[in-house]
Amino acid sequence: MSTDNQKPVDLPTPAMKHELEKRGWALSALSEAAAALARADSTDLLVAEVCSAIAAQGPYVLAWVGKAENDENKTMQVMGGAGSALAYIENIVVSWSDKNISGMGPGGLAIRTGKSSVVVDSELDEGFVSWRELARKFGIRSAIGCPIPDGEAHPFGVLLVYSKVPNAFGDSEVQLFESLAQEIGFGLRSIERQHKLDDEIHEKQKTQERLADALKATIEAMARTMEWRDPYTAGHQKRVASISTAIARKMGWDDNAVQALYMAAMVHDIGKVAVPSEILTKPTRLTDLEMQMVQGHVESGYQILKDIPFPWPIADMVRQHHERLDGSGYPHGLKGDQICPEARILAVADTIEAMATHRPYRAARGLSAAMDEVRSEAGEKLDTKVVDAAFELMDANNT
Numbered sequence: 001m002s003t004d005n006q007k008p009v010d011l012p013t014p015a016m017k018h019e020l021e022k023r024g025w026a027l028s029a030l031s032e033a034a035a036a037l038a039r040a041d042s043t044d045l046l047v048a049e050v051c052s053a054i055a056a057q058g059p060y061v062l063a064w065v066g067k068a069e070n071d072e073n074k075t076m077q078v079m080g081g082a083g084s085a086l087a088y089i090e091n092i093v094v095s096w097s098d099k100n101i102s103g104m105g106p107g108g109l110a111i112r113t114g115k116s117s118v119v120v121d122s123e124l125d126e127g128f129v130s131w132r133e134l135a136r137k138f139g140i141r142s143a144i145g146c147p148i149p150d151g152e153a154h155p156f157g158v159l160l161v162y163s164k165v166p167n168a169f170g171d172s173e174v175q176l177f178e179s180l181a182q183e184i185g186f187g188l189r190s191i192e193r194q195h196k197l198d199d200e201i202h203e204k205q206k207t208q209e210r211l212a213d214a215l216k217a218t219i220e221a222m223a224r225t226m227e228w229r230d231p232y233t234a235g236h237q238k239r240v241a242s243i244s245t246a247i248a249r250k251m252g253w254d255d256n257a258v259q260a261l262y263m264a265a266m267v268h269d270i271g272k273v274a275v276p277s278e279i280l281t282k283p284t285r286l287t288d289l290e291m292q293m294v295q296g297h298v299e300s301g302y303q304i305l306k307d308i309p310f311p312w313p314i315a316d317m318v319r320q321h322h323e324r325l326d327g328s329g330y331p332h333g334l335k336g337d338q339i340c341p342e343a344r345i346l347a348v349a350d351t352i353e354a355m356a357t358h359r360p361y362r363a364a365r366g367l368s369a370a371m372d373e374v375r376s377e378a379g380e381k382l383d384t385k386v387v388d389a390a391f392e393l394m395d396a397n398n399t
Contacts, residue, residue, distance in 0.1 A: 025058030026173040047080035055083030062162040085138035106145030119143040121166040144169040146181035241265035243349035250389040260312035271301030321346035324381040344383040
């Protein structure tokens, strides 16, 4: 077959090869830096990893990020850098002011103008004369400064990249590094927003903790006020709270649920403020009428607590702590699942504590008798799982 009509293939010229090589360096740097941006979770790490990714490519001997300060001298603060020529910036003075020579380099120009600045050859660039001797020491021949956007009156800062070969930054490379500078700005803003969000969340948590502490202190103050009227049951509500929360933890309840139960237990008898003190402290058995008045404390407690904006239904827990699974309790004769879990634990803890301690009208029957009582009512009046947890606690304390 004749090949007389085929055109000869143009081989790439040295200039074309150089342009392709430059593009490859910049693309590799952009790719590695983008990966570093994605995994960075702090400003220092972002700058360090991006600069390391750039400096690991081709002829790039140094990459660093400078922040444009708003001080009198318009200082450029070094945020971080990487590369074999990193010592170049150890004692370097860089400004973005147009009033002194230190602001004539690619960094200062990029911040002042908001546009990228390229040093094609450090041996020939007049604006680079102040750093020429130092650049020779570190083998620097060309550089680029790309503004990092989103400052107020000027860019936030600048990305500076230095090469050991002249003319390393053509139009295509400038575009690539400008894109990277924009991504750095986005990454820095994202980290700043995340830190602000973390601070807000932390402050919110601290506020919630302070409110929880204040709520707990208020609840405990209410409990102490009740006990001043009824010295015979002094400590009763606190002991019920201790027993209740221990049972709840044994049953695997989380901290929030345990806290709610504690609050309810600390005020479960607050309705007794509506019962005459002579009945509460009566040293003999109560009459039927007096017993009705005492039983009314659950409804009185509900009325006292129902309008307080607790984060949990404390009033309902208090109202139901004398209800029983078979409907024999009061005030509403609730049955089974109509009784909230907190009230079921309160019922067991209240029974144990009341029987195990002294009352005006009878001597204490002791813990053993109290446990026998709740065991006999498990499954009928009291929740079996709650009773089992109470016995597990007692067994653990006895071993």
